[in-house]
Amino acid sequence: MRILKITLGIFFILILALQFIPRHPNQSDEVPPTDFTRVNEVPPLVKEKLYVSCYDCHSTNTRYPWYNKLQPVAWFLEDHVNKGKEELNFSEWKNYSERRKNSKLRSIISQVEDGKMPLSSYTFIHDDAVFSEKEKKEFLNYMSQLKKNL
Amino acid sequence: MKNLSKIASLILITGMSFGAISCKNSNDKEEPAEPISNEMHQEGTDGSETVSKNGSNQAAANVLGNYLNIKNALVKDDQEAAANAGGRLAESLGEFNKASYSSEEQQELTDIIEDAKEHAEHISESAIAHQREHFDILSKDMIDMIAITGTNRKLYQAYCPMYNDNKGAQWLSTEKEIQNPYMGSKMPGCGEVQKEI
Numbered sequence: 522m523r524i525l526k527i528t529l530g531i532f533f534i535l536i537l538a539l540q541f542i543p544r545h546p547n548q549s550d551e552v553p554p555t556d557f558t559r560v561n562e563v564p565p566l567v568k569e570k571l572y573v574s575c576y577d578c579h580s581t582n583t584r585y586p587w588y589n590k591l592q593p594v595a596w597f598l599e600d601h602v603n604k605g606k607e608e609l610n611f612s613e614w615k616n617y618s619e620r621r622k623n624s625k626l627r628s629i630i631s632q633v634e635d636g637k638m639p640l641s642s643y644t645f646i647h648d649d650a651v652f653s654e655k656e657k658k659e660f661l662n663y664m665s666q667l668k669k670n671l
Numbered sequence: 672m673k674n675l676s677k678i679a680s681l682i683l684i685t686g687m688s689f690g691a692i693s694c695k696n697s698n699d700k701e702e703p704a705e706p707i708s709n710e711m712h713q714e715g716t717d718g719s720e721t722v723s724k725n726g727s728n729q730a731a732a733n734v735l736g737n738y739l740n741i742k743n744a745l746v747k748d749d750q751e752a753a754a755n756a757g758g759r760l761a762e763s764l765g766e767f768n769k770a771s772y773s774s775e776e777q778q779e780l781t782d783i784i785e786d787a788k789e790h791a792e793h794i795s796e797s798a799i800a801h802q803r804e805h806f807d808i809l810s811k812d813m814i815d816m817i818a819i820t821g822t823n824r825k826l827y828q829a830y831c832p833m834y835n836d837n838k839g840a841q842w843l844s845t846e847k848e849i850q851n852p853y854m855g856s857k858m859p860g861c862g863e864v865q866k867e868i
Binding site: 618619620621623624627631 | 781782783785786789790804808812
């Protein structure tokens with residue numbers, strides 16, 4: 522019984538100590554002029570889908586859930602978001618070379634088409650991020666058109 | 672209530688993934704360098720004269736050699752060999768020196784290398800279907816890169832009309848005979864030579 526108390530105590534102190542890990546929220550007040558939705562004419566539904574399903578990890582603005590106030594959750598999310606942005610950052614779209622835009626569009630299309638994006642670990646928490654068949658079709662049509670006109 | 676259980680699972684998953692990350696780190700030790708393949712070795716010897724004249728030639732030859740190794744691995748459906756070659760391609764792209772090219776060419780090369788490096792990195796860590804998707808775009812990068820850097824090897828630009836839902840895809844090979852990296856052993860002879868480089 523004593524062992525259990527000590528273990529729990531240590532665990533509690535550890536969690537408490539973890540709260541001092543600094544958080545670096547990925548948030549900005551405005552949509553930058555280099556953003557995908559500002560350099561392209563994006564139809565409302567596609568825009569909505571981008572914001573809800575993609576931008577949390579692929580832009581400089583994440584809408585955080587309340588549990589991001591807790592460590593080590595924030596730490597985990599930060600790492601996750603950084604990886605996502607490294608792969609594709611819609612906020613930096615204008616700065617990508619034509620060649621890179623073409624590559625990115627191709628990946629966007631194939632990932633969404635195959636249902637690999639948004640990640641199932643993400644849609645598990647965010648029900649609204651799931652693409653309906655109709656949304657998927659319109660989204661993919663738009664992205665393919667954009668790729669063709671590049 | 673539904674949300675609460677989701678959050679509980681999230682916390683659990685987070686905990687487990689920490690475990691997973693630490694496991695992965697211990698496995699991530701540097702692999703010993705692979706012996707240089709015959710193909711690249713030859714490149715090193717007969718390219719040595721040009722190296723002294725132009726330092727970037729060797730890097731360009733390494734880039735091409737690693738690209739061809741990926742191609743050969745994909746022809747054989749060998750995911751692991753393709754991944755290894757992908758890692759080495761990313762390295763050799765990083766070592767490429769653009770200094771001897773015009774500023775316009777340098778800009779173009781910067782774009783190509785940046786893009787190609789990303790594809791090479793993906794190839795180094797993906798399943799074979801995904802490797803082939805990246806190899807498709809990578810091939811376009813390589814064709815454009817060689818148009819600028821040139822090469823002292825005889826190359827064939829080949830085309831497979833069936834890959835990617837009949838959208839088609841190109842690749843580079845040192846052999847005139849078609850060995851398809853996209854279809855692998857399913858359809859090794861599918862495709863045609865478009866031009867000689």
